[in-house]
Amino acid sequence: MKRKIETVVLSDIHLGTVGCHALEVVEYLESIEPQHLILNGDIVDIWNFRKFYWPESHMQVIRKLFSMISDGIEVTYLTGNHDELLRKITPLHIGNFHLKNKMVLQQNGKKIWVFHGDIFDITMKHSKWLAKLGAVGYDFLIMLNRLTNWGLDLIGKRRISLSKRIKESVKKAVSFIDDFEMTAMELAIQNKFDVVVNGHIHQPKIRTYTTEKGSVLYVNSGDWIENLTALEYNNDEWSIFDFRKWKAEERNRIIQKEELELTLSA
Numbered sequence: 001m002k003r004k005i006e007t008v009v010l011s012d013i014h015l016g017t018v019g020c021h022a023l024e025v026v027e028y029l030e031s032i033e034p035q036h037l038i039l040n041g042d043i044v045d046i047w048n049f050r051k052f053y054w055p056e057s058h059m060q061v062i063r064k065l066f067s068m069i070s071d072g073i074e075v076t077y078l079t080g081n082h083d084e085l086l087r088k089i090t091p092l093h094i095g096n097f098h099l100k101n102k103m104v105l106q107q108n109g110k111k112i113w114v115f116h117g118d119i120f121d122i123t124m125k126h127s128k129w130l131a132k133l134g135a136v137g138y139d140f141l142i143m144l145n146r147l148t149n150w151g152l153d154l155i156g157k158r159r160i161s162l163s164k165r166i167k168e169s170v171k172k173a174v175s176f177i178d179d180f181e182m183t184a185m186e187l188a189i190q191n192k193f194d195v196v197v198n199g200h201i202h203q204p205k206i207r208t209y210t211t212e213k214g215s216v217l218y219v220n221s222g223d224w225i226e227n228l229t230a231l232e233y234n235n236d237e238w239s240i241f242d243f244r245k246w247k248a249e250e251r252n253r254i255i256q257k258e259e260l261e262l263t264l265s266a
Contacts (some may be wrong), residue, residue: 002033007107009231011040011116011199012223014030014082015058016049019225020263022057024243028230029064037073038103039065040199041080048082069097076103080116080200108236110194117200117220120183181218185209188216195219195238197231204229204240 014020069075069178076098079086092099102115153159180201188196195217203224208215219238222229230242 007233010033014045067233080119112195113193114197117198
């Protein structure tokens with residue numbers, strides 16, 4: 001049975017790249033029935049799009065999204081930096097599908113600011129070529145990581161994330177993430193928002209920030225390259241959905257059910 005959810009936020013799927021976990025995205029979308037699905041940027045990676053790489057699994061994501069739209073689910077696509085080409089045709093509204101650059105929601109008396117977040121990235125503002133070069137390097141690192149984890153699986157060792165280790169070990173990367181979050185939260189407080197929802201930095205997070213000027217809840221949906229996470233909003237509460245954790249729990253439930261059936265039949 002599908003889980004009914006008020007609002008779901010997905011970002012940074014990066015369809016068209018090797019690192020994209022498209023089948024996992026489809027499986028997640030098949031498991032939910034949201035009232036409103038927000039695609040918060042970098043869904044299709046136009047920067048790194050190559051004619052020779054668009055596997056069937058990536059097409060399945062597109063078909064699933066169209067299916068949800070045809071089923072009457074409200075779908076809002078907010079542009080990011082990797083799909084910034086779509087900003088040339090925003091705003092666009094076709095039935096219950098909306099293409100925008102940013103949006104403001106009113107939920108349970110709270111004012112919610114939703115946008116991708118690349119406007120806070122100084123590299124994007126002043127050295128776009130450097131950002132694109134970094135994206136190519138990131139793709140290579142993801143490919144190397146997959147090869148490394150394949151080898152670790154063979155010898156029964158725990159998987160690792162090379163990009164996460166590099167980010168955690170490089171002070172500038174940690175500082176950038178902190179600066180990004182602080183900028184988003186301070187601007188949200190300044191503009192009287194109760195919640196600010198971002199993507200872009202591939203770091204799922206829920207945190208509250210309070211100053212003498214006010215308080216704001218910061219939420220980030222993460223990505224479907226490394227973290228495989230989404231944001232879910234129900235009953236005035238935000239939570240992070242972790243696909244890998246969900247799959248592990250599903251496997252455990254199946255194992256427990258099979259063990260119980262064996263015990264009862266013995």
